[in-house]
Amino acid sequence: MMSDAEVPGLEPLRAWFASYCDSFRSADPEQQRNFDLKEKHTRNVCLAARRIAQGESPRFCTLAEVAAVCHDLGRFPQFRDYHTFKDSDSVNHAHLSAQVVKQRALLDFLPREEREAVEIAVRLHNAFEVPAGLPPETEKLLRLLRDADKLDIWRVFIEYFETPEEERPSAAGLGFPDLPGCSPEVMDAVRKGKMVHLSSLRSLNDFKLLQLSWIYDINFVSTLRLIRERGVLEQFAAILPADEAVADVLAQVRGYLERRLKEGAGAA
Template identity: 25%
Template sequence: MESPVTIDRAQALEAFHRYVGRYDAENPRIALKVEHTLRVAELCERIAREQGFTPAGVDLAWLCGLLHDVGRFEQLRRWNTFNDAASTSHAALGARILFGDEAADGGKAGSIRAFIADRSLDGLVRAAVEHHSDFRLPEGLDVRTRAFCDVVRDADKIDILRVTCTDSVETVLGVSEGELLASEVSPATEEAFFSHRTVVRTERSTPADYLVGLACFAYELVYPASLDIALDQGYLFQPFEKPFGITRPFDKPATRFLMNRMDGHLRAWIDERL
């Protein structure tokens, strides 16, 4: 029987900090992504362990989480944005950087070999990085690769949900509290919510749409452990209850009514699955 590949976590962490160290440490958006990355790696580890992955599989899930957002740092340096539509796919960029197709800042790619010496996992790791933000995973992935892609995608969604608790609306959306509360939910986003799917980026046109899009993450969590973790952390209903710590209601009665209806619908949907 083939022995599992050993992943040296200390080596991988050192390589990660060396890579992000070439970017502006004074930029709060860089710090934000470093913290997000480390949390996602921990969440990947927890999901994999609770879903019964082997110890080697748990380590591999952790590594995929550590690498998933490598492209964000170079995206910010080149385009000064985290908006893929206004720049490039950060996931695809991260895969190109890791696997040597494209030079990162400093003139040298952040090679996957700095993180893990064995080449046998390259295809799986590349898929986990490259497809973590896809609306849907591509057809044709083998069962094992898809399983790890799903772990990373679940962990990423869980941690993105926490922004509604820990960050400001200005930081995340670039709008004021007043602008958020004056906005409405677009018909396309409302349809996505009640169809139990995530909102496509092109369907989001208002600040309120972003909140609903976050709540829709619950529908797409693949692993039962992921839903349990999201509930434990208390972020699932935050987009409706107190987004970005805002306690004032939406300005328009119709928006308030719709948000309350969505909150109840999501709670009922989750109760059916527990």
């Protein structure tokens, strides 16, 4: 496998990211918690991208990490300027990330075709669906980045509920009220195997179900294995309302996960 030393530009990009995070340091502990959240998230997405890409070409693994480093650069100015991570109340953070990448010429060490693939993956990683018509390698990179991003967002979200309220990163819950129960239309969408739209949410419990529905959008068998290995469904069961309707939805999602794993047995 190609070593980092054989990929000019990757180590400087990692170093640049550290200095970029430092440039947003805040004396306000509440603000800094949110910046720290995104720095840790990015580093974890880099690790997840590498792990999901195991078995792919060394070059593809490198591009996966490059895309992961860049994917949430827009979160930092987004929170600094708008004090939220909710794109609908501020800016599209993925588009802003792609803008930072271009403005800082971060990908000049890559050939044009690879540079364009990374830029597209960064700009579209938060799209509701992967658009049709992308070059195959670009689509593959985008799908991998989306998987790696979801894997760590689940960790962030679970940790949010395990953290004392006064120590939580304020923007992680997107400002949804912590109301009892779940909206029937959101429950119904997950039960039918559909992704939930952010615009349909009314509460923090609905937001939990939206994240649960992301399992229907996972692309790589290796990601599905990590979901089971990390006990993602069990963790969501622990933070969702303990009632029969929710248990049915969780069983539906668990069945989908197991079917996909069985279909992908022996695959990369």
